[in-house]
Amino acid sequence: MNNIPSVDLADFLSDDPKRKEKFVQEIGTAYEEIGFVSLRNHFLSDTLVEELYKEIKSFFALPLETKEKYEIEGLGGQRGYVSFGKEHAKGKKEGDLKEFWHFGQEPDADADLPEEYPANVEVTELKDFNHTGMEAYRMLEKTGIYVLRALALYIGLEEHYFDHWAANGNSILRPIHYPPITEEPKGAVRAGAHGDINLITLLMGASSGGLQVLRKDGEWIDAIPKDDELVINVGDMLERHTNNKLRSTIHRVVNPPKEQWNTPRYSIPFFMHPRGDMRLDCLEECVDDEHPKAFDDITAGDFLHQRLVEIGLIKK
Ligand SMILES: O=C(O)CCC(=O)C(=O)O
Numbered sequence: 573m574n575n576i577p578s579v580d581l582a583d584f585l586s587d588d589p590k591r592k593e594k595f596v597q598e599i600g601t602a603y604e605e606i607g608f609v610s611l612r613n614h615f616l617s618d619t620l621v622e623e624l625y626k627e628i629k630s631f632f633a634l635p636l637e638t639k640e641k642y643e644i645e646g647l648g649g650q651r652g653y654v655s656f657g658k659e660h661a662k663g664k665k666e667g668d669l670k671e672f673w674h675f676g677q678e679p680d681a682d683a684d685l686p687e688e689y690p691a692n693v694e695v696t697e698l699k700d701f702n703h704t705g706m707e708a709y710r711m712l713e714k715t716g717i718y719v720l721r722a723l724a725l726y727i728g729l730e731e732h733y734f735d736h737w738a739a740n741g742n743s744i745l746r747p748i749h750y751p752p753i754t755e756e757p758k759g760a761v762r763a764g765a766h767g768d769i770n771l772i773t774l775l776m777g778a779s780s781g782g783l784q785v786l787r788k789d790g791e792w793i794d795a796i797p798k799d800d801e802l803v804i805n806v807g808d809m810l811e812r813h814t815n816n817k818l819r820s821t822i823h824r825v826v827n828p829p830k831e832q833w834n835t836p837r838y839s840i841p842f843f844m845h846p847r848g849d850m851r852l853d854c855l856e857e858c859v860d861d862e863h864p865k866a867f868d869d870i871t872a873g874d875f876l877h878q879r880l881v882e883i884g885l886i887k888k
């Protein structure tokens with residue numbers, strides 16, 4: 573893996589406090605520097621990844637009329653299908669060259685959320701699609717909770733600080749299909765340069781290259797995980813909450829060279845969101861004379877709404 577630090581979740585889970593601390597320091601410094609790591613020994617098995625890719629390839633291969641049945645008005649693209657070209661990076665007018673699906677949280681009955689989440693959409697044509705998606709969702713969520721525990725320790729908070737906010741959080745699993753490119757894209761790319769909205773993003777290996785990360789020195793570098801690794805990056809919510817200590821790094825998916833335009837690309841990010849009532853106000857642990865408070869106070873729910881408008885998924 574090129575230039576992105578690699579960390580081992582087994583260190584954090586070990587009984588040896590030195591190994592645990594090593595993980596905390598490695599991931600924390602990586603997130604201060606580049607905002608991305610690749611992580612091995614997570615909870616997602618190879619078999620589950622293979623099954624999920626099989627299901628999502630079958631879904632995107634369905635006729636457009638069938639997929640459009642699952643594009644439901646009024647959900648701000650938060651569940652079900654979002655058709656080609658609809659989402660654009662913040663501040664960009666050309667739509668990204670992608671279509672995608674969203675699986676969302678199925679909260680506990682006693683979650684006591686500020687707002688009910690929309691229900692997941694069932695694909696009736698594919699009998700294993702929904703349960704395979706939700707199984708992967710749970711494994712990514714479990715992995716993410718450990719990463720957040722390590723980050724809580726790194727910042728100087730109690731280890732379980734994020735647990736309550738992440739449990740029943742508004743996370744989404746987003747299988748993406750970037751179809752073959754059939755005509756000159758005229759300024760459009762597979763995914764325009766952006767920072768993710770959420771706390772952290774967990775990304776399993778894509779079907780081909782293209783993901784690039786903007787390093788502090790202004791250089792774009794390739795981010796290609798090994799088969800057994802997840803790429804995990806900081807999103808804007810965590811950057812804000814930590815007053816810019818942990819960096820939400822700009823990344824993009826570039827179009828392949830013309831000879832490979834006929835190759836589709838699939839990838840499956842998991843956007844880990846907290847509950848909508850989590851406050852993202854800058855943590856006092858991250859504010860001092862050298863680092864004055866850089867953001868206004870806001871809840872995760874309001875911040876998400878603002879950003880969904882900015883990327884074209886909610887009109888208003
Ligand atoms: O397709 C990828 O590899 C990453 C996509 C991405 O960055 C996103 O959807 O936020």
Ligand SMILES: [Fe+2]
Pocket residue numbers: 766767768823
């Ligand atoms: Fe992203």
